[in-house]
Amino acid sequence: MKESRRSLTAGTMILIALASIGFFVAVYRFIYGLGAITNLSDGRPWGFWISFDLYCGVALASGGFTMAAIFYIFCRRKYHDLVRPAIMTAFLGYILVVFALLIDLGQPWRIWHAIIFWNINSPLFEVAWCVMLYSSVLALEFSPAVFERLQWKVPLRLIRRIQIPLVIGGIVLSTGHQSSLGTMLTLMHDKVHPLWFSPMLPVHFFISALSVGLAMVIFEASLSAKAFNHDVDVNVLGGLGRMVPWVLGPYLIARVIDVIFRGNFGLAFTAFPQNLLWWLEILGGVVLPIVLFSMPGVRKSKSKLFWSALIVVLGLMLNRFNVSLFILEGRPGYSYWPHWMEIAISAGLFSAALLTMQLANRYLPVYHLGPTDDAA
C-alpha cells in the first residue's frame, strides 16, 4: 500500500526523535525538579512554556470554536469540510496545552485541586475550568469521527442530538477562557507595559483569538492538503480570508483607540525598545494582514492565502509573547533566556501532536463531516 510505504519518512523520523527527546527531558524534570531543566527563577517564574504552550497554544487552537460557530450556528454550509479538521486540531491543541502545564506546574499531580479548592476571584481559576470543560466538549465534538469509524450507531445519534447545545457550550467556554487569559494579566497592571496594558485586555484577547482561529484554519487546511494529498477549494479558504479583516479591523481600532484614550500613544515613539515590538505587532501582525486579505487577488490564490494566514499567526504569537514575557516586567536583578531543555519539552509535545494528527488522518474519517442533522 502506498500509505504504509510513506509511514516512516524523514519528517516522521525527526518528529519521533523530537518527541522522544522531550519525553526523556520530562523524566529528568520529575526527578530533579524544575530548576534542573529551566532557566526560570523567582524573578521570572513564568517563561517560554507559559508564553508558547499556554498563551500561544490556547489562542492558536481557537479554530475549533470559530469554525463550529461559522458552520453550526451561522449555518455557512460551504465550510463543511473544514469543521472536523479544525475541531481535531483544536482538541489536540488543548491536550498539548494540558500536557505542557503538567510539565510546568510545580506539583502536576495536584492539578485536580482546581476542582475542589475554589478561588472564584482568580482569573486562572476560570481559565482552568474553561479549559477543562472545553477539552471535554471538543472530545465530544470530535467523537463522531471515532464512532463512524467503529460504526457505533447509538452514541453517534446521541451526539448529533446534542450537537447544537454542545457547540454553543463550546463557544461560551471559549469566550470565557480566551478572554480570561487577558484578565490574568490585568492583575499585573504594575508590570505590563502601558502600550499593552488596558482593562480591555480580555476583549483584545478574545478578538485576536477569533482572527487567529480563521487564520489557523486557512493555514492548516493548506498544509494538510499538501501533506495528505487532498484538494481544498480556494473559494472556501478565500471565504474565510474575507472574514479576517472584519475581525482584525475592530481589533486594530480597539488596540489603537485604547492606547490613545489612556494617554499612552506618545510611548509608541519614546519607549524604546518596547515601542519596536508594539509597531511590529500592530503594523506587521494586524495592519498588513488586513490589507492582504482585503485584496481579491490574495483571496483567489492558495499560496497567497497561506502566507497571509501565516502572517496573522506570527503576529498573534508575537502579541502573546509580548504580553506574557517580553514586555511583562520581571523582578529587578534577574534575566531570563529559555534553557534548551525548555524548548525541547515544547518541541517534543508539538511533535507528538503532529504524529497523532498523522495517525488520525490515516485511521479516522477526518476530512469529511459525516451526515449531520443540520447539514441540510
Place this chain on the structure above:
Amino acid sequence: MSKGVLFDATKCIGCRACQVACKSWNENRSEDTANRGTAENPPHLSADTWTKMRFTEIEGKDGFQWVFTKLQCMHCEHPACATACIVGAFEKTKEGAVVYDAKKCIGCRYCMVACPFGVPAFEWDRPIPYIRKCTFCFDRLKGGMAPSCATACPSGALSFGDRAELLAEAKRRIETAPARYVPHVYGEKEAGGTCWLYISSVPFESVGFPKLGPERMSVFSDPLMHAVPPVAVVVAGLMTGIYWFSKRREKIAAHEDISEEKE
C-alpha cells in the same frame, strides 16, 4: 485588629540580626553566597531567605550615606497573591498576616508573577516544590508574640503593634522631625495598603521600592471576573438566537428552491 510592623530606616544600623532571627525561627537553610562587592547578602529573597537587608549607597541630604531597608512579605491589605492563587492557598488573616496553605498549592507560580513586591519564592531545586515566603511569624502572632525579626532588632528600627497605631506613630515621627524624613509612609496606601510600613530619610524609589498607586492589585481583575457569568449568559443567548435565525433562513431558502422547481 490588624497587626503591623513599622520599619524606621533612620534607626536601622544594618546589623541583620532580623535576617538571622528569621532563619533560625523558621529553620531555613543558609545559602551559598559569593562576594559581590557589597556587604548585602544573599542577593535576593528566596525560598530559604524570607527577609533580607538591602544596603543602598546613596547621595542623601548630608552627602554620602548608607540606607538600609528590610525586605520581606509586606502582608498586603488586599494581597495580589491571594487573588491570583488558582486554589485559594493564600489567606489574609484577621491578624493581618497573609498565610499560605501548602496542602492546596499546585505550583502554578501565578502568585509570584502577580506580587507587586516580588516576594513569593519557589523551591526550584526540589522535585516536590512549594511556594515559600515570610509568614509574619504567624505561629508567634497567634500567641500574641511579635515576629522574630522585630524581637531581634537591637536599634528600635522595627516596631511591632496594631497597624493603625503604627501608622499614627509613623506620621508623628515625620511631623516631629520633618528634616529627618521624607514625608511618605510607604505601605500606607501602596497597592491598597500593607501591614508593613516604612519611613525613611530618602525617597523610596531611590532604595528600589516599587512605585505603586493606591489601588489594590485586583482593581481591574475583580470587576472583570464578576462580568464572567453575565457575559456567558449573553453569549449563550446570542448564539441561540443567531442559530434560530440562520436555521430559519436556511429553511426558507430550501423551501423557495422546491417551489421554483415545481414551477
